[in-house]
Amino acid sequence: MFPLAAHQLPDAVRRIATPTAGASLEATRAFRKGDILWSEPPLMSLRHSFSQRCTDSCGQCMRPLGTLSSALSRLLSLQDKPNADYRIIERLLNDKTSDSLLSKHIPCPRGCNTCFCSTQCATEASASWHGTLCSLRGQQRVAWGEFVQFAMRHCEGFILAGLVYAAVISDIERGCLLESSMRRFWCFENEQIPWPDIARFGVDLRGEMSTQDWHARRAVALKESFQLLCMALQPEAEQQSPNVEVLFDETLYSKLCGQIELTTIWISVPITPCLRNDRMHPKLMAEIKRSGIDMLFKSLVLKAQEADNEYRVPMRPADGETRSFTLSDALDRLRNESVKNSDHCNVFPDVQGMGFFKHISYINHSCCPNVVLEYRSNSNAASVVACRDVNDGDELSLAYLDFTVPWRLGDRHKHLLEGYGFVCTCDRCVGEAKEFDCVARGKKRKYEAHTRGLEFRAARTILGRIDDRVRFDANSSP
Numbered sequence: 001m002f003p004l005a006a007h008q009l010p011d012a013v014r015r016i017a018t019p020t021a022g023a024s025l026e027a028t029r030a031f032r033k034g035d036i037l038w039s040e041p042p043l044m045s046l047r048h049s050f051s052q053r054c055t056d057s058c059g060q061c062m063r064p065l066g067t068l069s070s071a072l073s074r075l076l077s078l079q080d081k082p083n084a085d086y087r088i089i090e091r092l093l094n095d096k097t098s099d100s101l102l103s104k105h106i107p108c109p110r111g112c113n114t115c116f117c118s119t120q121c122a123t124e125a126s127a128s129w130h131g132t133l134c135s136l137r138g139q140q141r142v143a144w145g146e147f148v149q150f151a152m153r154h155c156e157g158f159i160l161a162g163l164v165y166a167a168v169i170s171d172i173e174r175g176c177l178l179e180s181s182m183r184r185f186w187c188f189e190n191e192q193i194p195w196p197d198i199a200r201f202g203v204d205l206r207g208e209m210s211t212q213d214w215h216a217r218r219a220v221a222l223k224e225s226f227q228l229l230c231m232a233l234q235p236e237a238e239q240q241s242p243n244v245e246v247l248f249d250e251t252l253y254s255k256l257c258g259q260i261e262l263t264t265i266w267i268s269v270p271i272t273p274c275l276r277n278d279r280m281h282p283k284l285m286a287e288i289k290r291s292g293i294d295m296l297f298k299s300l301v302l303k304a305q306e307a308d309n310e311y312r313v314p315m316r317p318a319d320g321e322t323r324s325f326t327l328s329d330a331l332d333r334l335r336n337e338s339v340k341n342s343d344h345c346n347v348f349p350d351v352q353g354m355g356f357f358k359h360i361s362y363i364n365h366s367c368c369p370n371v372v373l374e375y376r377s378n379s380n381a382a383s384v385v386a387c388r389d390v391n392d393g394d395e396l397s398l399a400y401l402d403f404t405v406p407w408r409l410g411d412r413h414k415h416l417l418e419g420y421g422f423v424c425t426c427d428r429c430v431g432e433a434k435e436f437d438c439v440a441r442g443k444k445r446k447y448e449a450h451t452r453g454l455e456f457r458a459a460r461t462i463l464g465r466i467d468d469r470v471r472f473d474a475n476s477s478p
Contacts, residue, residue: 009359010038011038012028012029012031012037012038013026013028013038013359015362018364018395022190023190024362024395025359026393027392027394027396028392029392030389030390030391030392031390032386034386035386036384037384037386037390037396038383039381039384040359040382041380041381041382042356042357042380042381042382043187043356043357043358044160044164044356045062045160045267045353045355045380046159046353047062048305048308048352048353048354049156049308050301050307050308051301051352051353054075054301055271055348055351056070058116058118059115059121059125059130060116060121060122060124060125061117061379061381062351062353062379062380063102063103063117063121063378063379064103064269064378065102065103065104065105065117066103067102071271071348075297078300078304102271103117103378106119106121108134112133114130127174128166128170129164129166129167130166131166131170131173132166132169132170132173132233135236136232136236139231140231140233141232143228143231143232144162144232146228147159147225147228147229147232148162150228152308153311153312153313154225154313155257155261155315157195157257157260157261157264158257160264160355161229161253161256161257162229162233164256165229165233165237165247165253167181167185168182168247169233169236169237169240169244172237172241172244173240178243178246178247186252186255186256186259187358188259188262188263188356188361188362191259191262192255192256192258193258193421194251194255195218195254195257195258195261196215196219196254197215198258198261198262198421199215199315214316217315218316221315222253226253229253234248259356262421264355264361265354265357265361265373265382265398266352266402267352267353267375267380268350268351269350269352269353269375269378269379270350270351270375270378271348271349271350271351297349298349316419355380357382360382360384363396364398365398365399365400365401365416365420365422365424366397366399366424366426366427366428367399367401367403367424367426367428368397368426368427369387369399370386370387370388370390370396370397371386371396372384372399373398397426400419400420401415409429409432409433409436409458409459410457412458413457413458413462414458423461423462424462430463433458433462433463436458
């Protein structure tokens with residue numbers, strides 16, 4: 001392929017090689033809980049389709065756009081039939097605080113539907129992915145639309161890969177070398193696994209499809225998406241450089257999609273930081289909470305997300321299986337949180353998406369992490385924040401799962417194995433595996449029969465991985 005880019009690391013960390021998880025990052029000095037280690041924007045990001053329906057945001061940095069009034073109206077438009085108290089809503093919409101500005105709408109100068117929060121974001125996007133996509137005409141524009149629709153049906157990561165291709169083409173147009181531009185995005189060598197091969201990470205416990213069947217399904221989807229991408233972008237690229245056949249290679253595209261699936265991080269940009277300088281908005285937020293409309297907002301977002309999940313064709317075993325928690329469980333949890341939490345700063349839904357980062361994507365997973373990501377700049381630039389004290393030399397770890405919802409050991413194990421290709425052996429998983437092993441041996445009360453199979457398999461796999469590591473360390477010691 002081509003040599004990896006030598007990205008400059010932040011002063012707070014250094015790169016290390018772990019025996020079981022590949023490259024990782026460790027702290028170069030001690031940090032206290034709440035300290036920011038560093039911040040960085042994503043190399044490329046994408047708003048989730050359900051979030052685009054719920055919230056208007058900048059096409060480049062995901063900063064929320066418009067006013068509180070427009071945010072209210074957009075959310076309420078998602079209702080199948082109105083069931084809210086519109087007297088309260090009308091009062092909110094007529095309140096002068098509803099005109100509180102989140103951010104200006106700056107439309108694309110070429111007239112497409114993309115909007116930005118500033119001229120800086122519009123300029124940055126025009127010099128990258130947006131400059132290429134906005135210039136598509138005729139059949140190429142139609143093909144790009146078909147590519148996006150196909151990706152929304154099968155895998156949103158395809159769209160993120162398409163944006164990378166658009167950015168590379170834009171780089172070539174501005175005089176950059178093709179290899180130099182590609183090196184910027186194909187930058188995680190160990191994670192460049194062909195996208196269909198990721199299906200082999202997991203096992204379908206229902207037995208309906210073998211890993212070979214899942215691999216074949218993914219291979220067909222990948223090929224069709226690549227053909228649509230070529231129809232949309234290859235003619236544009238050939239106008240800029242005669243050597244783009246290197247870029248439009250299905251194997252290269254497959255490895256990029258694999259890298260994206262294994263390294264992307266959930267992005268969640270809150271609306272409320274945009275309002276914290278407005279002295280009037282807490283009154284409006286309190287009124288929304290007293291009326292219970294905040295629960296309506298959150299349920300609408302959850303239903304939009306669920307609708308997207310139901311629309312998608314399963315591309316791995318976990319996509320087609322029932323989770324241990326449901327939409328009603330999530331709504332019950334939100335109600336409990338709403339009762340406990342008197343803070344009015346989390347009424348509107350965050351702008352949600354995904355992206356991969358130059359350095360953050362090297363942080364490995366733990367179910368008991370020592371850092372979290374926060375989006376404090378009203379954009380998709382992530383800040384790495386210590387969630388507990390971190391010592392000099394500690395390996396940094398993030399939770400790849402959303403722990404605001406309940407995860408049994410078996411569910412965590414299965415999701416991480418199928419989604420990321422590894423068995424988690426963090427302290428939490430090992431502790432729960434040992435506890436379940438005691439349960440299985442009859443030393444404690446037994447779990448329900450319907451959970452025993454998945455939990456038992458996870459526990460035995462984790463403990464077996466620990467035993468293998470101990471034997472390896474013993475054989476490797478001098």
